[in-house]
Amino acid sequence: MTDVDYCVVGAGFAGLTAALRLKQAGRSVVVLEARDRIGGRTFTEVRGGGLWIDRGGAWIGPGQDRIQALMSEFGVPSYKQYTDGAAMMVVDGKQYRYQGTIPMTMSPWAVANLGTVFLELGELCKTIPLDAPWEAKRAAEWDRISLAKWLDDNVLSKPARELLEMAIAGCYTSAASEVSFLFVLYQMASGGGPGFVLGVKDAAQDARPVGGMRAIYEPMAVEVGRSLHLSQPVRVIEQDAEGVTVCTDQSTVRARRAVVTVPLATASQIRYEPMLPVDRSMLHQRMPSGAILKIAVVYDEPFWRADGLSGQSAAPGSAAMVTIDASTDALTPGVLCVIVEGPAARALGRMTATDRRGAVLSELTERFGASAAAPVDYVEQDWTGERYSGGGMLSHAPTGVLTEFGAALRESCGRVHWAGTESSAVMCGWVDGAVRSGERAAREVIAADALVGVDRG
Amino acid sequence: MTDVDYCVVGAGFAGLTAALRLKQAGRSVVVLEARDRIGGRTFTEVRGGGLWIDRGGAWIGPGQDRIQALMSEFGVPSYKQYTDGAAMMVVDGKQYRYQGTIPMTMSPWAVANLGTVFLELGELCKTIPLDAPWEAKRAAEWDRISLAKWLDDNVLSKPARELLEMAIAGCYTSAASEVSFLFVLYQMASGGGPGFVLGVKDAAQDARPVGGMRAIYEPMAVEVGRSLHLSQPVRVIEQDAEGVTVCTDQSTVRARRAVVTVPLATASQIRYEPMLPVDRSMLHQRMPSGAILKIAVVYDEPFWRADGLSGQSAAPGSAAMVTIDASTDALTPGVLCVIVEGPAARALGRMTATDRRGAVLSELTERFGASAAAPVDYVEQDWTGERYSGGGMLSHAPTGVLTEFGAALRESCGRVHWAGTESSAVMCGWVDGAVRSGERAAREVIAADALVGVDRG
Numbered sequence: 001m002t003d004v005d006y007c008v009v010g011a012g013f014a015g016l017t018a019a020l021r022l023k024q025a026g027r028s029v030v031v032l033e034a035r036d037r038i039g040g041r042t043f044t045e046v047r048g049g050g051l052w053i054d055r056g057g058a059w060i061g062p063g064q065d066r067i068q069a070l071m072s073e074f075g076v077p078s079y080k081q082y083t084d085g086a087a088m089m090v091v092d093g094k095q096y097r098y099q100g101t102i103p104m105t106m107s108p109w110a111v112a113n114l115g116t117v118f119l120e121l122g123e124l125c126k127t128i129p130l131d132a133p134w135e136a137k138r139a140a141e142w143d144r145i146s147l148a149k150w151l152d153d154n155v156l157s158k159p160a161r162e163l164l165e166m167a168i169a170g171c172y173t174s175a176a177s178e179v180s181f182l183f184v185l186y187q188m189a190s191g192g193g194p195g196f197v198l199g200v201k202d203a204a205q206d207a208r209p210v211g212g213m214r215a216i217y218e219p220m221a222v223e224v225g226r227s228l229h230l231s232q233p234v235r236v237i238e239q240d241a242e243g244v245t246v247c248t249d250q251s252t253v254r255a256r257r258a259v260v261t262v263p264l265a266t267a268s269q270i271r272y273e274p275m276l277p278v279d280r281s282m283l284h285q286r287m288p289s290g291a292i293l294k295i296a297v298v299y300d301e302p303f304w305r306a307d308g309l310s311g312q313s314a315a316p317g318s319a320a321m322v323t324i325d326a327s328t329d330a331l332t333p334g335v336l337c338v339i340v341e342g343p344a345a346r347a348l349g350r351m352t353a354t355d356r357r358g359a360v361l362s363e364l365t366e367r368f369g370a371s372a373a374a375p376v377d378y379v380e381q382d383w384t385g386e387r388y389s390g391g392g393m394l395s396h397a398p399t400g401v402l403t404e405f406g407a408a409l410r411e412s413c414g415r416v417h418w419a420g421t422e423s424s425a426v427m428c429g430w431v432d433g434a435v436r437s438g439e440r441a442a443r444e445v446i447a448a449d450a451l452v453g454v455d456r457g
Numbered sequence: 458m459t460d461v462d463y464c465v466v467g468a469g470f471a472g473l474t475a476a477l478r479l480k481q482a483g484r485s486v487v488v489l490e491a492r493d494r495i496g497g498r499t500f501t502e503v504r505g506g507g508l509w510i511d512r513g514g515a516w517i518g519p520g521q522d523r524i525q526a527l528m529s530e531f532g533v534p535s536y537k538q539y540t541d542g543a544a545m546m547v548v549d550g551k552q553y554r555y556q557g558t559i560p561m562t563m564s565p566w567a568v569a570n571l572g573t574v575f576l577e578l579g580e581l582c583k584t585i586p587l588d589a590p591w592e593a594k595r596a597a598e599w600d601r602i603s604l605a606k607w608l609d610d611n612v613l614s615k616p617a618r619e620l621l622e623m624a625i626a627g628c629y630t631s632a633a634s635e636v637s638f639l640f641v642l643y644q645m646a647s648g649g650g651p652g653f654v655l656g657v658k659d660a661a662q663d664a665r666p667v668g669g670m671r672a673i674y675e676p677m678a679v680e681v682g683r684s685l686h687l688s689q690p691v692r693v694i695e696q697d698a699e700g701v702t703v704c705t706d707q708s709t710v711r712a713r714r715a716v717v718t719v720p721l722a723t724a725s726q727i728r729y730e731p732m733l734p735v736d737r738s739m740l741h742q743r744m745p746s747g748a749i750l751k752i753a754v755v756y757d758e759p760f761w762r763a764d765g766l767s768g769q770s771a772a773p774g775s776a777a778m779v780t781i782d783a784s785t786d787a788l789t790p791g792v793l794c795v796i797v798e799g800p801a802a803r804a805l806g807r808m809t810a811t812d813r814r815g816a817v818l819s820e821l822t823e824r825f826g827a828s829a830a831a832p833v834d835y836v837e838q839d840w841t842g843e844r845y846s847g848g849g850m851l852s853h854a855p856t857g858v859l860t861e862f863g864a865a866l867r868e869s870c871g872r873v874h875w876a877g878t879e880s881s882a883v884m885c886g887w888v889d890g891a892v893r894s895g896e897r898a899a900r901e902v903i904a905a906d907a908l909v910g911v912d913r914g
Contacts, residue, residue, distance in 0.1 A: 140634070143634055144602070144603045144605040144606040144609065144633075144634045145601070145602055145603065145606050146601045146602065146603075146856045146857060148601040148856075148857070149601040149602050149606070152601065174857070174861075175857045175860075175861050176601075176857075177597070177600055177601045177856050177857030177860060177861070178743075178855070178856060178857030178858065178861065179857075235692075265725070265742040268722070268725065268726065269725065269726055269728075271726075275842065275844055278748060278803055278806055278807075278841045278842075279803065281841070281847075281848075282745060282746075282747075282748070282803075282841070282848060285722040285742075285745035285746065285847060285848070286635075286745045286855075288739060288742035288743045289739075289742065290739075291735060291739070343861060346735055346736065346739075349735055350735075384735045384738070384739070385732065385735075387732055390738075390742060391738075391739060391742070398635070398743075398855035398856060398857070398858075399603045399605075399634055399635060399855060399856050400603060400605070400631070400632045400633075400634030400635030400636075400855070401635065401855075403632075403634060404631075404632050404634070404635065404800060
């Protein structure tokens with residue numbers, strides 16, 4: 001039985017940040033991670049030749065100050081996402097090339113429709129109080145419909161609709177019918193609006209850390225040091241008047257408080273003794289994760305750049321739904337990242353690995369030419385197979401959940417505290433949100449113990 | 458290590474039925490139940506003086522042939538629900554007395570509105586293919602909106618709206634904003650339409666087994682015999698080419714196949730090795746249980762009958778949301794059952810036991826007169842505290858879930874098969890649906906083994 005001040009469950013960015021800040025504040029910590037690796041929903045793999053590939057969360061953007069603070073702390077530089085050249089959109093088999101966020105080469109009607117919808121979403125986002133989106137004046141109304149229903153009623157141009165549905169629902173790695181429109185507005189607002197969420201340059205995909213996310217989480221883990229234990233899925237968290245007892249199959253940690261940083265559906269698989277309060281317990285049943293496949297296709301060089309293309313493309317429903325240039329800061333090799341989300345990811349996931357690779361490469365070849373047919377490496381990450389993520393990206397709220405259970409997202413349950421990007425009011429869903437949540441949880445447990453006069457720090 | 462043909466997880470009606478039918482077919486079975494009692498979401502308690510009280514599912518109705526077949530098999534008689542006298546509705550502080558399903562004493566506008574909505578719901582239900590509701594012609598449209606949104610658009614009279622919202626959402630023990638309208642239509646259709654679901658006489662609350670549900674599940678358990686093990690929550694189900702290994706904290710069962718009969722959110726807390734297919738795994742994250750408090754208030758006699766009241770009443774948002782006469786087949790005592798569901802149940806559950814009892818009795822007194830103030834017994838069941846139900850009644854589908862994941866509701870995952878009322882196309886959500894699912898699962902595992910020639914029966 002290890003006896004420490006705090007026990008952190010999960011070693012993704014939220015958990016590592018919480019542990020780091022607690023250690024820096026002089027508290028003793030144990031971090032229990034279920035997987036045999038750290039990083040959670042980020043995962044940088046180093047391939048032959050030192051090529052690093054982000055198999056999960058990868059980008060940073062303006063306003064994401066807390067991940068940037070960590071990068072400064074550990075001296076991790078960033079580099080800009082490659083955005084020169086044209087982006088491409090494929091709708092109904094037709095290819096459109098365009099610059100910027102809105103494909104102006106679509107029909108004027110589609111372009112106008114897209115433009116007004118962007119403006120409308122931006123206006124609606126401004127009415128959302130980030131700390132309590134369920135208190136927005138029209139919260140009840142928006143939480144009764146799915147994103148799909150709102151798009152039905154507001155986007156009449158078919159290509160505009162397809163593009164928007166793919167782009168927005170894609171953020172939640174689920175079908176547009178599954179996600180509450182209030183949750184969409186809240187999540188967009190927490191990043192600063194639709195321009196940030198759906199944009200690249202000066203937006204959510206603006207830059208990347210040199211060396212990938214690992215360049216940040218690895219030195220964090222080094223500082224957390226021997227307090228970090230891998231392959232220790234937490235099975236039970238018991239709490240009593242003095243503290244918590246956290247049990248894995250092999251070990252038991254006794255601490256004053258626990259910080260659980262894992263996605264909600266994963267948190268629901270831990271047994272809590274006594275049971276959690278009803279609202280939190282029911283929230284755990286109500287915020288599912290989605291499906292996402294992230295594939296890095298590596299070429300000798302980023303050949304699309306010479307063709308005047310940025311590497312960004314979107315083709316709703318295809319085997320290469322979204323692509324983006326994911327090359328490192330080096331000039332070679334070229335890495336094209338294919339992201340497939342939601343129902344399309346589940347369909348692609350059901351294929352054999354060979355068929356899937358064939359489908360993806362054939363799609364890329366059609367879009368980017370013959371050079372796309374012969375990659376030198378091909379790295380596939382199916383997040384639905386990650387037991388301890390429960391699927392990919394962020395957990396979403398179906399209709400009714402934020403208005404009924406939203407208040408339970410951050411509220412601690414006795415000595416069990418909650419972190420994870422889903423619990424962050426700012427940058428909810430991004431790595432930066434995870435970092436913020438970890439810092440908030442660290443402050444929260446210290447303050448709670450200071451209040452009752454038992455803090456040893 | 459026990460070695461049997463089949464391992465059944467859960468000893469509610471689905472599990473007990475599966476085990477019974479398998480035993481009757483000459484197969485060996487082990488049933489593992491997490492609780493220290495059988496019955497699952499039904500639970501008959503015998504109080505002092507032999508008074509039996511159904512703390513969970515209680516009623517049966519026409520068309521529920523499979524629970525009735527079990528009753529014949531074990532010689533359990535039924536008695537009719539008391540329905541003489543007037544029902545009562547309280548809206549905006551005003552009491553209305555009425556006969557039948559629709560309170561005709563409301564304003565003509567409200568009555569007309571209620572009537573047309575009932576008709577409309579009935580018509581829509583007829584378009585739902587029970588085996589595959591996601592194939593209904595308008596399935597996509599209905600699965601994009603919550604019940605609350607449909608009521609917004611279709612029920613313009615305020616009292617009609619309040620009554621319908623309470624009655625329909627109550628079935629799912631959740632807020633109307635949480636439940637997919639397609640799921641509502643499907644669940645209603647699986648019982649034969651809104652008249653059955655929302656009615657009493659000749660409908661879902663038509664009759665009760667003499668002795669309560671225990672009179673049925675107890676002799677079933679006796680026949681299943683020593684194969685049934687209590688207080689054995691299943692932690693892990695492993696499957697390989699020859700069979701399954703089912704592990705609890707104390708024991709291990711080896712069987713050819715497993716039948717998991719617990720609610721979906723509870724099934725998600727079992728660890729499956731290897732992981733379940735993506736669609737089933739994600740379905741487990743997507744069908745939550747709701748909140749329900751069921752309170753039996755016992756009086757020397759059913760005094761309301763003498764006052765010309767049936768005991769049925771509805772008062773949206775109150776501490777006694779719905780009441781119904783729950784007396785046994787004896788003339789005394791009188792039992793009034795108070796049912797509070799969804800958000801109101803969560804609110805009531807947060808009160809102290811004393812305050813809650815006070816609130817309920819004061820509400821009953823206002824509605825039924827001074828005699829209601831002095832019960833001789835008071836039995837409260839808060840299903841949100843039932844760890845192995847995950848909440849109360851049936852799991853519901855939020856928007857998008859049936860169209861995206863519905864096909865996974867019944868489909869076996871290798872050697873792991875699924876039962877439970879949620880998996881029944883007919884009478885989904887009732888005890889009869891649970892029985893049907895158990896019988897279907899028993900046939901399914903036998904057929905699967907017959908197919909590969911390993912059946913020992």
